[in-house]
Amino acid sequence: MLNKISAFFYRRPRLTLTLFLAPPLIWFLVVYIGSLITLLVNSFFYLDGFTGQVVRQFTMQTYAKLLQPTNLQIFQRTTIMAILVTLACVILAFPLSYYMARFASPRMKTWLYLAVTLPLWTSYVVRVYSWKLILAQEGIISWAARLVHLDGLLNWYLKNEIVGGPSLSVSPTGIFLVFVYIWLPYMIVPIQTALERVPKSLLEAAGDLGATPAQTFRTVLLPLTFPGVIAGSIFTFSLTLGDFIVPQLFGTSSFYIGKAVLTYQGTSNNIPLAAAFTMGPIVIMIVYLLIARKLGAFDAL
Amino acid sequence: MRSKPSEPSSARASWALKFGAFGALLFLHVPLWLIFLYSFTTDESAYSFPPPGLTLKWIPKALENSAMQDSLFLTLRVAVLATAVALVLGTLAAAAVYRFDFFGKDAVSFMLILPLALPGIVTGIAMRSAISLLHIPFSFWTIIIGHATFCVVVVYNNVVARMRRSSPSMIEASMDLGANSFQTFWHVVLPNLSSALLAGAILAFSLSFDEVIVTTFTAGNQQTLPIWIFSQMLKPRNRPITNVTAMLVVLITALPILYAQRIVSRASDSEGGSK
Numbered sequence: 001m002l003n004k005i006s007a008f009f010y011r012r013p014r015l016t017l018t019l020f021l022a023p024p025l026i027w028f029l030v031v032y033i034g035s036l037i038t039l040l041v042n043s044f045f046y047l048d049g050f051t052g053q054v055v056r057q058f059t060m061q062t063y064a065k066l067l068q069p070t071n072l073q074i075f076q077r078t079t080i081m082a083i084l085v086t087l088a089c090v091i092l093a094f095p096l097s098y099y100m101a102r103f104a105s106p107r108m109k110t111w112l113y114l115a116v117t118l119p120l121w122t123s124y125v126v127r128v129y130s131w132k133l134i135l136a137q138e139g140i141i142s143w144a145a146r147l148v149h150l151d152g153l154l155n156w157y158l159k160n161e162i163v164g165g166p167s168l169s170v171s172p173t174g175i176f177l178v179f180v181y182i183w184l185p186y187m188i189v190p191i192q193t194a195l196e197r198v199p200k201s202l203l204e205a206a207g208d209l210g211a212t213p214a215q216t217f218r219t220v221l222l223p224l225t226f227p228g229v230i231a232g233s234i235f236t237f238s239l240t241l242g243d244f245i246v247p248q249l250f251g252t253s254s255f256y257i258g259k260a261v262l263t264y265q266g267t268s269n270n271i272p273l274a275a276a277f278t279m280g281p282i283v284i285m286i287v288y289l290l291i292a293r294k295l296g297a298f299d300a301l
Numbered sequence: 302m303r304s305k306p307s308e309p310s311s312a313r314a315s316w317a318l319k320f321g322a323f324g325a326l327l328f329l330h331v332p333l334w335l336i337f338l339y340s341f342t343t344d345e346s347a348y349s350f351p352p353p354g355l356t357l358k359w360i361p362k363a364l365e366n367s368a369m370q371d372s373l374f375l376t377l378r379v380a381v382l383a384t385a386v387a388l389v390l391g392t393l394a395a396a397a398v399y400r401f402d403f404f405g406k407d408a409v410s411f412m413l414i415l416p417l418a419l420p421g422i423v424t425g426i427a428m429r430s431a432i433s434l435l436h437i438p439f440s441f442w443t444i445i446i447g448h449a450t451f452c453v454v455v456v457y458n459n460v461v462a463r464m465r466r467s468s469p470s471m472i473e474a475s476m477d478l479g480a481n482s483f484q485t486f487w488h489v490v491l492p493n494l495s496s497a498l499l500a501g502a503i504l505a506f507s508l509s510f511d512e513v514i515v516t517t518f519t520a521g522n523q524q525t526l527p528i529w530i531f532s533q534m535l536k537p538r539n540r541p542i543t544n545v546t547a548m549l550v551v552l553i554t555a556l557p558i559l560y561a562q563r564i565v566s567r568a569s570d571s572e573g574g575s576k
Contacts, residue, residue: 002483002484003481005481006481006482006483007481009482010482013401016401017397017400017401020393020394020396020397020400020401021393021397021403023389023390023393024390024391024393024394024397024409024413024453025394025409027390027449027453028412028413028453031446032412032415032416032424032427032450033412034431035424035427035428035430036423036427038427038430038431038434039423039426039427039431042430042434092321092325092328093325094321095317095318095321095325096321096322096325096326098318098322099314099319099321099322100322102314103314103318110566112326114559114562115326115329115330116326117562118555118558118559119329119330119333121504121507121511121554121555121558122333122511122551122554122555123511123527123547123550123551123554124511124512124513124527125511125513125527125531125534125550126333126336126511126530126547126550126551127332128534129530129534129543129547130332130333130335130336130547131332132348132534133332133335133339133348133350134332136347138347138348138349138350139349139350140350142350143350143351181328181329181332184325184328184329188325238418238419238420239420239421242419242420242421242422242423242514243421243514244422245513245514245531248535249531249534257422258420258422261422261426262422262517265426265518271426271429271433274426275426275430278420278422278427281419281420281422281423282419282423285418285419285420289418
């Protein structure tokens with residue numbers, strides 16, 4: 001009996017393929033792509049200001065709202081934050097990745113790899129929580145600042161309107177630090193993978209031909225590992241754009257995209273505006289992914 | 302003018318490099334150590350450093366806390382069911398992509414990674430708008446649907462990677478020796494995939510166990526553990542218990558992950574050895 005069924009399917013590969021592919025495909029088309037389409041459709045509806053109900057009629061007025069100065073500012077603020085976080089992650093990730101790829105013994109490398117990826121799999125909320133402890137007014141950073149008599153400098157820094165706030169745990173600097181901390185492993189892994197592929201002989205050749213370490217880095221190492229940097233930046237950039245937890249917990253009253261979406265959807269039930277807002281990161285990320293594919297970033301994943 | 306004697310053939314890392322590498326490593330790990338430290342602080346109302354004193358009394362108190370327990374069990378149930386769905390869907394997708402050539406193959410793997418590649422808030426708000434459009438009440442099940450969707454890709458990645466590394470000749474040999482597809486699957490394919498499935502399941506489990514962004518949008522009034530911790534951060538009511546819970550969550554997810562890493566690395570080691 002089983003043999004017959006087996007032979008039946010063996011002779012009909014198309015049918016077997018359909019049986020394999022149908023469940024995941026249907027799940028994703030219905031649950032995921034369907035949801036995304038609903039989101040897109042919703043962004044063309046609008047919220048009636050008087051009744052507080054969503055009016056299901058095609059309109060561009062919700063998108064027009066996005067162009068209001070306050071909302072444009074939210075996009076600008078979030079994008080700048082995402083760029084800064086990405087840059088900081090690249091700068092922090094390079095030395096460690098380079099050390100792992102070039103100098104660590106195989107045993108050491110396994111350990112380092114584990115040390116880098118373990119935080120990635122550790123609870124996101126808990127990792128955010130740890131910074132609540134660190135940045136608190138009575139926390140370790142203030143303590144360390146007092147210890148080396150730099151608390152005056154810290155207070156002066158916090159008075160600055162652009163980067164500061166009442167305390168480090170309620171300031172753009174706080175948001176920035178937490179983002180960098182949370183997304184850093186996403187940057188280290190692809191950069192390290194890309195560095196592993198750079199043949200040692202190329203670096204030696206550059207040195208033999210008289211390049212200084214800085215020149216070797218700029219003209220040989222960086223171009224060759226650039227796809228890895230792009231691959232990592234996809235994560236750091238995208239995750240920063242969409243996050244609402246960190247701005248909610250460490251931010252002043254100023255909005256970021258994620259926080260805006262949550263607020264419009266949650267308190268004012270304005271799903272159309274929330275939907276239109278999320279189109280921002282989607283469009284930015286699709287363009288980013290297409291460019292990344294052109295630059296060969298997916299080979300480094 | 303050529304290679305200076307002070308820079309030999311880069312056999313050893315410079316101090317600056319070591320400092321940078323070690324610094325990044327500390328930056329990644331010190332915050333987690335602090336969570337462990339704060340679980341034992343006697344300070345109830347603030348996050349003072351250094352802790353005024355150390356105590357063990359919060360651990361039993363946190364374990365007995367009923368709100369924490371409810372959230373923990375809800376989170377475990379969600380994670381188990383979401384992982385089960387992800388295992389089935391991810392393995393089927395991996396088998397289809399590995400075994401067959403079909404139109405839109407790249408699109409399928411692209412679609413599977415999309416829920417992880419797009420910001421979580423997009424998945425969250427999209428699902429919320431779809432669920433409310435269909436007038437489905439937000440519940441335990443809507444959380445699972447959301448979680449399963451982004452867990453599929455980790456199972457898929459693990460399984461498809463294993464399939465690509467194992468040689469098809471094993472399957473051919475089994476068939477040549479007279480086994481039918483089911484026997485071949487049971488005796489050859491499944492044992493070969495088992496550790497990849499286990500690793501994928503552990504990763505999916507911890508992904509679901511930790512998730513907070515999508516859950517915010519797909520949950521009704523259910524509070525998973527991450528959401529409970531998040532609400533405690535917004536309005537700290539019970540700091541010592543939150544500290545202990547945070548430590549607990551780290552332990553629950555980190556230990557299985559360490560195990561999963563070992564499975565994966567052992568599998569690739571043994572393959573490397575046989576070649």
